[in-house]
Every structure is written in C-alpha cells, then in structure tokens.
Amino acid sequence: MQNLLSNLKITINEKLYVKDPETSELGRNILKNSIILIDEIGFEAFTFKKLGEKIQSNESSIYRYFENKHKLLVYLTSWYWSWMEYRMAFATTNVSNPIEKLEKAIKLVTENIVDDNATPHINEEILNRIIVEEFTKTLMTKEVDNENKEGFFLVYKRVINRIIDIIKEVNPEYPYAKSLASNIVEGALHQHFLKNHLKTITNLSEKECATEFYTDMAKKILL
C-alpha cells in the first residue's frame, strides 16, 4: 500500500520544466492561467507573451519556468494523466472482480470530468477540455521519439498499462489487450471531440459521455 501510494503521487518529469512551477506563487499562477488561456484561445494562438499579460507578469519570467509552450503543454497533460492514474488506482484497489475493475477503469477514462477542488490552481474540468482538444498534438511531432526516450509520456503509458493489466485479468486469451486499451483511452477523447464538433459521426449527444459505448465494446470483445 505504501509502495502503491508513492507511485501515485503527482510527480512530473523534471525535464519538462526549468523551475518547478509548484514551488512558487508565480509558478502556480502560470499553471492555473495557462490552462484557462489555452482553453480560451487554443494552443496555436497561445503565447507566453499573452499569458504574461493575463497574469500581469512578464514573458521572460515565464521562460524561467518553461523552455517553451510545447513543454508546458506536455507538463499539463502529464499532470492530467498522473491525476487520472491516481483516481484509477484508488477506484480499482480492493476490487477483486476483474470485470468490475475494468468497468471502473473504463468509466474513469470515458466519463465527463468535473473539477475536484483538491488542487486550487488546477481546474480539472478545463484541463480535460484541453486534453480532448490538444493532447494528441503533444505526441504528433517530429520529436516524439526523442521525447518518448526522455520519458515525457511515461505517465500516459502507465495509465494505459493499468488498463492492459485489467484486460488481461478479465480475459488472458484475448490477443490484443494493448491495442484495445490504447484504443479505449484515445478513442474516448476522440468521441468527446466529435460530440463537440463533428456531431454527425458519433452517437454521443451533447452532455453524454463515452462510458456506455466503450463498456459495451470491452464486454462484447472480452466476455
């Protein structure tokens, strides 16, 4: 249990920041308002200069925390997946029935997210919107292989590996546990994107989440 909990603490790869933003008021302000600003104007239009204006600080001060906006986005998405991993570990420990465990895990990665108030400087609901709209962009760059070697996506892969393990518990014979797990996690984000923007090619309606669709999928495939 001790060992488990120490793995669950929200820790982020040190290579993602120059100075740890959690250690100062300005740092936490950068995190809080970068989430709000990226959500407002989108990652492409987001700049450190605009963020500086928003928090009444200076561009150069933000550069002392993050090398560039890409690393800031990877930081924020790592935070999200770390938070998700924590929720998942919490929800699935002491659940002995593998099917129930799988249902809980799928629910977590497919449901609509609401702010949990535990972290005043991170609004999880807004951060989830950023994940839906911007997460794949952190992967789909020419630097992905180097960044993967540096461990930038470890937390994300850990979340998926947890689901892989549960899938294997449910059905050890199924040969595509990895692809099914990554499909559910990424697919859920995509279905949420579609319900917001390309409504005609998803069954999710406005306030609906992807839980039913993916739970049904997993059960039909594995049971």
Added chain:
Amino acid sequence: MQNLLSNLKITINEKLYVKDPETSELGRNILKNSIILIDEIGFEAFTFKKLGEKIQSNESSIYRYFENKHKLLVYLTSWYWSWMEYRMAFATTNVSNPIEKLEKAIKLVTENIVDDNATPHINEEILNRIIVEEFTKTLMTKEVDNENKEGFFLVYKRVINRIIDIIKEVNPEYPYAKSLASNIVEGALHQHFLKNHLKTITNLSEKECATEFYTDMAKKILL
C-alpha cells in the same frame, strides 16, 4: 482497378484553394513536393518558403495556389479521403453479403497503403504517412466549427458514413454504429502511429496493419 482509378476525378472543396493546383504543372508540383516535404520535416517545420526552394519556385507563387499551409494540408487530406472513398465504393459494390462488405471496408481503412501509380503527382504511401502523423491536426483547431460548416471535412465524413451504413446492414439493432465507425477509422490511424512511436501500448508490430484487430472488434461487437 488501375483503369478505373485513373478515370477517377477527385474533387475537392473549392474553398480550400485559391487556384486549382491540378490545372497546372506548378500546381501539381506543389502537391507532389508538399507531400514529400511534410513527410520529411513534419507539418510544424514545413513552410512555403522551404517548399519554394525545393521546387525551385517562389514562395509568392505558392501563395497563389493556397492561402496558407493549413489549407494545403486540408486539401491533401481531403484528396486522401476522396481516394479512400473511391476505393471503398469500388471494393464494396456488388458485394451482397453485409459481413463481407464490412470486412472489405475495414480492410481498406486499416491496411498498410502502397502507392497505386494511377496519379503520378500523388504518392499515396507517403500521403498515408502524413494522414497518420498529421490528420487529426487538421480537425483540432479553434476554426474546426467554421471549417466544418464550410464543408472542409465532408469527404472524411462520407467515408465514415459509408461504414456506418454497412454496420447498420450487418446489425440494425446495434445502437452505436456512428461511434463504432468513427472509432475504427480514427483508431486505425492511431494504432499505426503507436506502432511507429509508442510500441509498448499497441499489439501491432513493425510491418503489421490494424486490419485483424479491428475486424475482430467489429465482428465481436456486431455478430
């Protein structure tokens, strides 16, 4: 097949270009070499200036065909999905068995793509790599709703709608035909991305394609 494909006129939304690139040597050169250059250096680093140097033409000349690089990318991806739609129509007409039809459709959107030689200025194999690495970026922008209204993604949605219709033929009771279809098409791209870059969270190996995984998925869900 060869002959039918060469008779194919792929039509693309007129709002995507300033001047139709298919109507001139320079235009076709822009298409051909933009595909090669985006594949080489990635869409972020790709600029009209670099493309101009590559084709020994001028930046300003390229701007006479495309307003900006985003519209060029949407043009290229529209071309791809239009080509895919044609292949799908061809492969599924006169197939009376819905299950066989579904298998053929899934195969087309999940298999590894090779250049078909019908269009000398478009290399489909390279274009497919661009789709895998860059397609979602065409959707995930702050302008997606406006561009969707303008019909920028119609061809893509048409491909998915064809699969939706086949799914409904196979099993009219299944309640998530739309989500399943969009999941298969987008998911296949993502699994190909993972096999190239995040190998630990997919079951696809180096030269493998996503056909088996998604065929198995669809059958278990629908039959």
Added chain:
DNA sequence: TATAAGTTGATAGTATTACTATTATATTTG
C-alpha cells in the same frame, strides 16, 4: 500579328512569434 490577359519569379516590407541577453529592482534567507 499585335495586344491583352494571365502566370510566374523576384524583391521588399510588415507584424508576430519564439526566443536570448542584460540590467534593474524587489524579496527572501542565512
């Protein structure tokens, strides 16, 4: 065949972005 119309190439120029560097000032800590 002359002329108009359209295409391409070359150059210059602008605003913005994505930084780096320097210095001054404020705050914290030892």
Added chain:
DNA sequence: CAAATATAATAGTAATACTATCAACTTATA
C-alpha cells in the same frame, strides 16, 4: 544587514506568415 534569489522591464534577433509591387514570360483572342 548582506547575500542570494526571483521577478520585471527592456532590447534585440532570426524565423514565420504573410502582402504588395513590378517585371518577364506565356498563352489566348481579335
């Protein structure tokens, strides 16, 4: 209180993403 550290302000650079202008060349048409 001095030293170390954090932040703010300013300036500057190279690249990007364009726009505008003009000359040269090609093609269509009268």
